[in-house]
Amino acid sequence: MRRWIARLSNNQKLGGVALLLGAVATLARVGPRRLVTVDAKELLTRIEREEDHVRPAELATWIIEGRADYRLIDIRDPAAFAAYHIPGAECLPLSQVADGALGRDERIILYGDGGIHAAHAWMVLAGMGYTKVYTLREGLDAWKEDVLFPTLPANPTAEERAHGERAAQIARHFGGAVRVAGAGPASGEVAPPPALPAPAVVAPTLPVGATATSPVKKKREGC
Amino acid sequence: MEPLVSDVPSAPPAEAEGHPGPQPYANPYLAGIGLGLVLLAAFVLVGRGLGASGAFNSTVAWMSSKVAPDYARSNEFLASYLTGEDHPLKAWLVFEVLGVAAGALLSGLLAHRISVSVERGPRISVAGRLALAFLGGAMMAFGAAFARGCTSGQALTGGSLLNLGSWIFMLAVFAGAYAVAWVVRREWR
Amino acid sequence: MSAPFYKLGYFGDEVSLIIAFVLGVGFGFFLERAGFGSAKKLVAQFYLRDLAVFKVMFSAIVTAMLGVTYLAWIGYLDLSLVYLVPTFWTAQLVGGLILGAGFVIGGYCPGTSIASTATGRVDGLVYVAGFAVGTLGYALAWPLVEGLYTAGAIGPTTLPAALGVGRGLIVFGVVVIAVAGFAGATWIERAMAARDAAAAGRLAKGGS
Numbered sequence: 001m002r003r004w005i006a007r008l009s010n011n012q013k014l015g016g017v018a019l020l021l022g023a024v025a026t027l028a029r030v031g032p033r034r035l036v037t038v039d040a041k042e043l044l045t046r047i048e049r050e051e052d053h054v055r056p057a058e059l060a061t062w063i064i065e066g067r068a069d070y071r072l073i074d075i076r077d078p079a080a081f082a083a084y085h086i087p088g089a090e091c092l093p094l095s096q097v098a099d100g101a102l103g104r105d106e107r108i109i110l111y112g113d114g115g116i117h118a119a120h121a122w123m124v125l126a127g128m129g130y131t132k133v134y135t136l137r138e139g140l141d142a143w144k145e146d147v148l149f150p151t152l153p154a155n156p157t158a159e160e161r162a163h164g165e166r167a168a169q170i171a172r173h174f175g176g177a178v179r180v181a182g183a184g185p186a187s188g189e190v191a192p193p194p195a196l197p198a199p200a201v202v203a204p205t206l207p208v209g210a211t212a213t214s215p216v217k218k219k220r221e222g223c
Numbered sequence: 224m225e226p227l228v229s230d231v232p233s234a235p236p237a238e239a240e241g242h243p244g245p246q247p248y249a250n251p252y253l254a255g256i257g258l259g260l261v262l263l264a265a266f267v268l269v270g271r272g273l274g275a276s277g278a279f280n281s282t283v284a285w286m287s288s289k290v291a292p293d294y295a296r297s298n299e300f301l302a303s304y305l306t307g308e309d310h311p312l313k314a315w316l317v318f319e320v321l322g323v324a325a326g327a328l329l330s331g332l333l334a335h336r337i338s339v340s341v342e343r344g345p346r347i348s349v350a351g352r353l354a355l356a357f358l359g360g361a362m363m364a365f366g367a368a369f370a371r372g373c374t375s376g377q378a379l380t381g382g383s384l385l386n387l388g389s390w391i392f393m394l395a396v397f398a399g400a401y402a403v404a405w406v407v408r409r410e411w412r
Numbered sequence: 413m414s415a416p417f418y419k420l421g422y423f424g425d426e427v428s429l430i431i432a433f434v435l436g437v438g439f440g441f442f443l444e445r446a447g448f449g450s451a452k453k454l455v456a457q458f459y460l461r462d463l464a465v466f467k468v469m470f471s472a473i474v475t476a477m478l479g480v481t482y483l484a485w486i487g488y489l490d491l492s493l494v495y496l497v498p499t500f501w502t503a504q505l506v507g508g509l510i511l512g513a514g515f516v517i518g519g520y521c522p523g524t525s526i527a528s529t530a531t532g533r534v535d536g537l538v539y540v541a542g543f544a545v546g547t548l549g550y551a552l553a554w555p556l557v558e559g560l561y562t563a564g565a566i567g568p569t570t571l572p573a574a575l576g577v578g579r580g581l582i583v584f585g586v587v588v589i590a591v592a593g594f595a596g597a598t599w600i601e602r603a604m605a606a607r608d609a610a611a612a613g614r615l616a617k618g619g620s
Binding site: 263269282284298338342355359362363407 | 415416417418419428429430431432433434435436437438439440441442443444445446447449450451452453455456457458459464467468469470471472473474475476477479480483488489493494495496497498499500501503504505506507508509510511512513514515516517518519520521522523525526527528529530531532533534535536538539540541542543544545546547548549550551552554557558560561566568569570571572573574579582583586594
């Protein structure tokens with residue numbers, strides 16, 4: 001056997017090595033990895049420095065401004081998504097978040113009903129190396145509270161009134177309305193929030209492997 | 224035993240007296256492995272492959288923007304290379320192609336294969352060869368534009384990434400070339 | 413996953429351009445090493461005298477393909493971040509036929525024409541000019557060519573996905589085809605060389 005190998009030309013040896021490597025390659029799996037390594041200190045520091053979330057008011061401004069450099073991901077189930085979702089959001093249920101539909105170089109904002117599931121998803125993605133992933137702080141609950149149905153004080157100062165006007169404009173833009181504190185039932189409670197507006201535009205469910213609409217500056221990568 | 228140096232044809236025509244002759248070409252398998260490693264480095268470093276035709280597109284688009292800026296902006300093909308804040312020549316492929324020239328020059332110098340000459344077969348004139356070089360280049364510009372690349376961008380890059388379109392392209396290139404080879408045999412043999 | 417470095421933000425655009433140049437140097441170097449700065453060497457492929465084009469191309473493809481597969485397998489390279497040109501099979505089929513025909517007429521492809529010009533070949537330079545003019549012509553003919561340009565669009569597609577076969581199996585298949593091709597190429601070259609020698613011998617006997 002050894003003599004036979006010795007009698008092969010160098011080119012033939014190269015061919016043999018290639019065939020060997022090719023044969024081993026039949027076992028290869030190249031999909032996204034399932035095991036995640038978390039750099040605890042780094043992630044916790046990011047969270048402490050509040051670099052892990054955006055506030056509903058910020059997101060509302062971005063949507064109104066028409067910014068297209070991020071992807072808004074709704075991690076709830078499709079039925080909840082269909083009932084209501086923030087304009088521009090894509091439906092990607094929590095269990096599928098790490099399956100590879102999200103590019104690691106994209107800016108991603110996750111939201112759920114509250115903040116907890118989105119925070120879990122954030123931890124997983126951050127552990128996978130996503131550097132531009134954020135959660136919507138306190139999710140849809142905060143979106144309703146701060147953006148859709150902001151509560152204004154009953155006797156606003158001038159400054160509060162101006163702020164209230166802006167909040168009212170934003171709320172109207174998204175199909176909501178302001179509430180005035182104390183206008184609800186007795187004992188100072190605020191009335192339960194009105195029904196959510198029907199989604200004006202139904203964003204398509206995220207197909208696996210699709211890429212989001214490109215941001216303004218798209219680099220050519222062809223030949 | 225197969226020699227390490229490729230046999231047929233192994234070396235370019237001999238140089239004039241007094242100059243060190245041109246070295247034989249390298250083993251094609253080794254050169255190919257080298258090329259493959261450069262391509263792999265591109266994937267690992269930048270997340271894209273090599274190319275060439277795109278640099279021509281950028282350059283032609285830039286030249287048109289200087290000569291006829293309004294037309295260039297209205298032409299969909301050219302305008303796609305003129306968007307964005309960066310200068311059209313500040314493109315990845317343009318820098319890469321400049322490197323290709325430098326690398327080829329370096330290899331040619333080391334192997335004493337630099338010579339101002341015209342590659343042609345024995346039965347065609349210089350003028351005829353140059354005319355066909357121009358024509359072939361123009362044809363390939365169309366081919367590369369349709370295919371979104373040439374042999375380096377599509378065949379090498381896409382081939383190694385198992386890109387379906389690239390493999391279709393590669394097979395078509397060989398088919399097209401073999402089909403026409405007999406027709407233009409006078410140019411080379 | 414630590415790669416591709418640029419896509420993960422390890423360095424910016426300017427550095428990426430410098431890297432483009434360096435990679436280009438490697439590219440041009442090996443092209444010229446193989447003799448691809450010479451149109452005669454390149455075109456010999458299509459007359460079955462010298463199949464170096466096939467050998468170099470497929471050695472490169474196999475090398476890079478195995479490298480990518482192994483690096484992705486160990487989780488070092490994130491394949492989803494490596495750009496895959498979308499497939500337009502009709503446009504690419506027609507484009508390939510045109511490119512192939514032009515190849516054997518012009519004697520170069522865009523990359524090798526640069527290598528050729530850099531080593532002094534005048535026909536390489538003329539080819540470059542022709543290619544540039546052809547590119548301009550394509551732009552001018554855009555309304556006519558746009559239809560074919562977008563024909564057969566099926567998005568970024570890999571062979572494993574299209575054939576419904578595992579990636580590893582396709583990789584092995586490509587290696588087998590390449591190595592078999594190399595063996596076949598050697599055989600063809602020897603057979604043609606023998607044929608040429610016999611023909612030359614007959615010519616010599618007939619002439620004298």
